[in-house]
Amino acid sequence: MTRPTALSVALSLSLPLAAHAAPDAAVVPDTTRDIDRVQVTATRTERAVSDVAATVDVIDREQMDRHLVQDLKDLVRYEPGLSVTSSATRFGLNGIRIRGLQGNRVRIQTDGIAMPTSFDIGAFSNANRNFTDLDTLKRVEIVRGPASSLYGSDALGGVVAFVTKDPADYLKDGKDSYVGLKFGYDGQWKGLLGGATGAFGGEHWSGLVNVNHRQGQETVNKGDVRVDNDRRTAPNPQDRDGRSVLAKLVYAPSDTQRFRLTAERNEDTTDTDVLSAISTAVPTPRAPLTSGMKAHDTQDRTRLSLAHEIDALDQPFADSLYWQVYTQNSQTRQQTDEKRTDGSRRHRVFSFDQRAYGLQAQLNKAFTTGSVDHALTYGFEGTRTEIRQKRDGYQVSSTGVVSTTVTPDAFPVRDFPITTTTELGLYAQDEMRLAGGKLSLVPGVRVDRYELKPDVDSIFAQDNPGLAVAQLKKTSVSPKLGMVWRFADQWSLFAGYAHGFRSPPYNDVNIGLTNVAFGYTAIANPDLKPETSDGYELGLRFIAPAAYVSLSGYYNDYKDFIESNVNTGRNAQGLIVFQSQNIADARIYGAEMKAGVEFGELSPALKGWALRSAVAWSRGDNRTDDEPLDSVDPLRGTLGLSYDADAWGVELAGTFVQRKKRLPPPAVQTNPNAPAASVYQPAGYGVLDLMAHWNFAPGATFNVGVFNLADKRYIEWSAITPGLITDRTLSDRFSSPGRTLSASLAVSW
Template sequence: MRPANPNDRQEFHMTCFIRRLGATLLLPASFAAIAADSADLGTMTVTASKSERPVAEIAATVTVVDDEEIARTLSESIRDMVRYIPGVTVPFQGQRFGLAGFNIRSLGGNRVQVAVDGVRIPDGFAIGDYSNASRNYIDTDSLKQVEILRGPASSLFGSSALAGVVALTTRDPADWLAETGNDVTVRTRAGYYGADEGWVASGTLAARGERLSGAIQWVERSGNELDNAGETGGTGPTRTKPNPHEYDGRNILAKLLLDEGTDNQWRLTLEHNETDSETDVLTLVRTQDFSAMFGFPYIVETTSLSGDDGTRRRRVSIDYQARQPGWADHFSWQVYYQDALTEQETFESRNTIVYGQPAPVYRFRRAEFEQEIVGTEAIARWVFNTGQVEHDLVGGFEVFETRTEQRRDGFERDLTDGSTSTTVGPDDFPVRDFPNSTTLEAGLYLEDRIAFGERFRLIPGLRVDYYDLDPELDPIFVGDNPGFEPVDIEETSVTPRLGAIYTLTDQLDVFAQYARGFRSPPYNDVNVGFTNLQFGYTAIPNPDLDPEESRGWELGLRGRGGWGHFSLAAYRNDYDDFIESFVSLGVDPETGLLVFQSQNLTDVRIEGIEAAATLNLGSLTPALDDFQLRSSASWSDGENLSGDVPLNSVEPLTGVVGLRWLPTSLPLDIELVATAVAGKDDVADPADFQAPGYVTLDLLAGWQISDASHLHLGLFNLTDREYWSWSTVRGRSASDPGLDRYTQPGFNAGISLTWQI
């Protein structure tokens, strides 16, 4: 029973959290309110402070996933990587468009900054039913480490770090060579994953000389639609089986490193990632009646619809690392270029039936979204004393320019007389939904780690950002938006941060931080533009859009010892001036058109508790020396303050518990993992589907067959539980006949074999 008084909602959720956490995690009483993490507090992180430090020395919550953990958990996608990390999700957008981007503490999309080797991956962009450029440009096989910084982080990372940062680091030649100790190594890997009948094969060659080292890796992937629990076939919205889908992709990573012999190093990186897919979108093969809209008998019968989609990301970067260059304790510099392209083609056959007379037509649509980015960043670190106070100062600057182009094209062919028209529905192709835009961003930042004795560290930080948006009109955009006046934006933002760590004992620290985040008004919201005279609407630019801003408070406790380690954090994030796209302004009396515009409307508050712990069971009794108990949990509550309604993006209470066996006498690593998720009953619209809670069991096993070969096996959803992931099903109507289409895979298995000499 939910509380009748909305003011009691927060207390009600906290009570549920405390009660469910203990039951979910199955930990001893002393750990019932703490939970767990797979990353040791001594694990090094670079993201949280722009310099290498142990996680235990960071005044924020950071999750680190290394390449061993990626291999052990058979993580073949960005979604798999966060499978056992409560509070972090990657929504699945259906078979055609696949994975979206990361969601951290209940916010995602372009409000989370994602970077590979310090280079930001492209924005996501979607419009309509046939155009959706996601942010899934990453192959996990090339990754050395993933760092997830939770909460506002613009004091170091600038715009788009509103909800957090995901930093992915690719492997260097030394990482492959260290596995054998040889100067030349060859590594191959093959794997199969039953959830989508996916195959992966990769090959790597790495070598080193006295000063030069290099590596090249090639990864090939293929697979089909992701399995679900749906049983209804056929076509239309009642279909619950997945739409037929095939994909293939490849990732190429090449690196060349030059060691100058004085702890100075140059590195050249080339990266190419691409994926192609074909989808038979049977759920959109249907009959629609528009008679009420047009005032006369008008029926559209779609007889076939398929999609052919492709993504590509290419990067080249050069970076330099210097230790003790004389004027600083450490210096790094990088320059880079990246180009990313999403192309999506839709093929549709339909009958338009007016007054009972069918007119067969063929429609073709093509959507393109491309981003190019060129930039540079330099970071320096100084360690010095002022009296009895020790300073560890990090400073840097970055400048990058991003060019964004988007275009939709297509035609309609009358299959009766063969005539062709570029007017398809409301669109007169080709069209752009915003003008080609160039943004210039520059940031200057400082963060000082001030140690007052052995116990107390104060960490102030500040960043100043400059943002300039320059739209460019071209004949395509002008033709679709006559009289449109694009808006230039030039602004400066200042984001501070203040953190503190106090060492209570040799094994216990308390930390706290206040941090700010922001996201500059995006090009597609500032200058969104389209006019449709047939249906009587238009969109206009908004020169007065303000940046989205966030303010975050966090308080945490960390402990470590021979028994293991734990962390506990409570946070509250306030977000102001959220930008809502396509807000209706009513009818313009002069033109008679319904006017839409992007505006700052929404204020949001999200608060929660995250916990993580690892307990070495041998500390309780020697009989359990080979066992670990690992668990983690996340609870959050969010509200749209502008409308006083729940925030749909908030994930339900989630807990993960793993019992791991690492026998010292055998080359084995076995873990049984339970994931428990509470039901979602706090939704913005009472008519929305409220996903029930569930528990799943996974079994992970690793076997070091020999010095040269390693086998990983995963058995997922052992009980074949039917369930929905909230990030995938949120916003769906409870009356949607196709709800089972959004269920997750039942029992499935994965296997991976690695061989290296």
């Protein structure tokens, strides 16, 4: 389903909340167990995780601080079934993978607003979705499995919901002001971090400003070959710098309603000396090679939103109302300066911009019919997004001649036309409690309208003369049904069915790329159908004061997966024609478990001791090609033993991963004389981490962690691109950091 296509090989050769949630105590230390935490993403209403007919993870501020979380990989470190994809040589972290699905098939949102989509093409262009400073968050909620019935397109694999801090999180116990400072160090990338938070409150007005700055170097690994060429396994030298600001102003005209104005800005800059791009092959006058490469990459996101909450609407059609309007802009700029062995220089600039405007509204109504209690949730979402992408550049020959033609491109070029998408969704869900509250049924449905409109400007037209582009209009219906049966005081059974879909993306519908020199062209496909899924999940939960267990199994059946740039033969001009098509039929199934023990409930002498564990196993099959899916992670489990006293605590956490066993066959080799390639299989591993926290004074906390205690060499499956490692001597390039230390100090008054 994600195997390299002939076009991708040619390119690499030629281009070497969902709803609102009431303020909670996430910023204040909270010892709530995982299964008892409150979430809103899976149901769009406040429900404990144990009361949801799906698998949901809630990671609160306290947990993020104690585990010294600074990026997405840290966030899901102890969450089997979740992983983060990455690029080892330049671009860093990409996005979160849920149960084998990744990229734009997973919805990532901040305060209910969808994050920008990702896009990459060739070797010098990779716009990711890593736009959020985790220090601005009070909680992260992750829904595993199809969630289109509540969140529409792009929630095919699940939802990652970031919830930012609110003034009320700091203004408790009658306080009308708050000031906090936080300083940190992350040994994985020699990162220095600092942040400041100020909040104020009064009878009707309250506000918050949170400012953060981070700077550091490349993420370390276990590679020890530090040559300045493509045999390098040590990380490429980098300088990283980032900053963020979150500001909120809240006006509460009464106790039952609030207006919230939010401004958010996040930006990151990375400078890389791409030593691993320097070729060790022998150049010729006709085929010069790379002799040096420097990269300057920037990305930023700006969001402005206005929300209004009414808790006591007391109308026949709704008890409460929430609406939000917003605008969000994101920009990615990636600049590459390359030196060639013939004395020439190449300068490339990739840009990818998205500008979105949106409106959301949600209403809730509680009512009773006979012996059945209903909690009806319904609403509307509308988003209009403009997407622009461009590659530009020039070449300077050894004699000083400047040309905008860098084979095979005549810059500037667009790989798809400027595109405007309009997404409209209507949804409704009814949580019904029957049999005296022992049984909950949760039916729901969502209807989505998706429209895509291309705008052919002079850049796209000149690069793709005569190429026909397509508009797209699709309507999708996504039903779901969930059930929770509390058949005993401490036991419950849950089950669910959910239909998911993903609209055909702009870059697959209207790709425009013609390369006469290399003999190929890519054309639009106006007949693409949405990708769809049917997901089933069945689980059992046991919850007691001393222990809890949640065990579930799932089966997801995917249809019409879009395979980008399929070779469809040759056209009248003799060019190989590539076109995105619906061809993939896949299934992913597996089992997950979370369990914990509170030893203090068993014996007063063991007060403060607790055990946490989780495990995830999955299997995926590409049924079209009758081979395993390469995006499914191997068996993974975590185990943590912790002790918490009044003022301090310590935790020893282990991660254990099985060797990746089921792999698709290697890609077809284009050179029959080359040695046969085999698919790289990273070994299984076990890693131990030790973390501690100390509240050494009122409002003062020190957190410290030593990660990978045994300094073990290991490679995560999500860190490599399947089929990319054909030379085993380069595998250390993709290895994880060895033993590192991280620490943070937070003070407030």
